[in-house]
Amino acid sequence: MRNALDPSPRREPAAQARQGALGVFFDIAEKWGLTAEQQMTLLGSPARSTFFKWKKERSLVSGDILERISHIVSIYKALNILFPEPDRASGWLRRPNKYFDSRSALDVMLDGNVTDIYRVRAYVDAQRGG
Numbered sequence: 001m002r003n004a005l006d007p008s009p010r011r012e013p014a015a016q017a018r019q020g021a022l023g024v025f026f027d028i029a030e031k032w033g034l035t036a037e038q039q040m041t042l043l044g045s046p047a048r049s050t051f052f053k054w055k056k057e058r059s060l061v062s063g064d065i066l067e068r069i070s071h072i073v074s075i076y077k078a079l080n081i082l083f084p085e086p087d088r089a090s091g092w093l094r095r096p097n098k099y100f101d102s103r104s105a106l107d108v109m110l111d112g113n114v115t116d117i118y119r120v121r122a123y124v125d126a127q128r129g130g
Contacts, residue, residue: 020058021061021065021066021069021070021073022054022055022058022059022061022069023058024069024073025039025042025043025069025072025073026039026055028072028073028076029042031076031086031090032076032090032093032106033090036051038106038110039051041110041112042068042072042109042110042117043065043068043069044064044065044068044112044114045112046065064114067114068114068117071114071117071118071120071121072109072117074121074124074125075105075117075120075121075124076089078121078124078125078127078128079092079093079124081128082124082127082128092105093105093106094106099123100120100123105120105123105124108120
């Protein structure tokens with residue numbers, strides 16, 4: 001039962017996770033030095049107004065966006081295991097890689113499809129033995 005003196009709306013745990021996922025994504029994007037355009041691409045190219053609303057309000061997101069964020073979080077974690085120094089992890093993301101036909105992992109992810117993000121995730125997971 002809700003306390004009448006508590007004006008904050010109650011959210012289901014799943015809704016809280018969907019809302020919190022955006023915060024985690026924006027933290028990673030900042031650490032990786034991603035532009036707003038790159039962030040929008042990784043999130044599936046939402047409208048600019050939607051994107052900036054998400055940044056301001058940490059709104060709920062769809063399952064597709066949540067899947068994208070989940071893969072990005074996994075990539076981030078794997079890179080931090082492989083490269084404990086944050087600059088090296090971020091540098092790897094931008095460095096050409098023969099596995100990706102001399103493109104960087106970030107370039108591959110910026111092709112915009114969830115499968116492109118997953119491709120990078122699968123690669124870093126394999127490199128860390130996961």
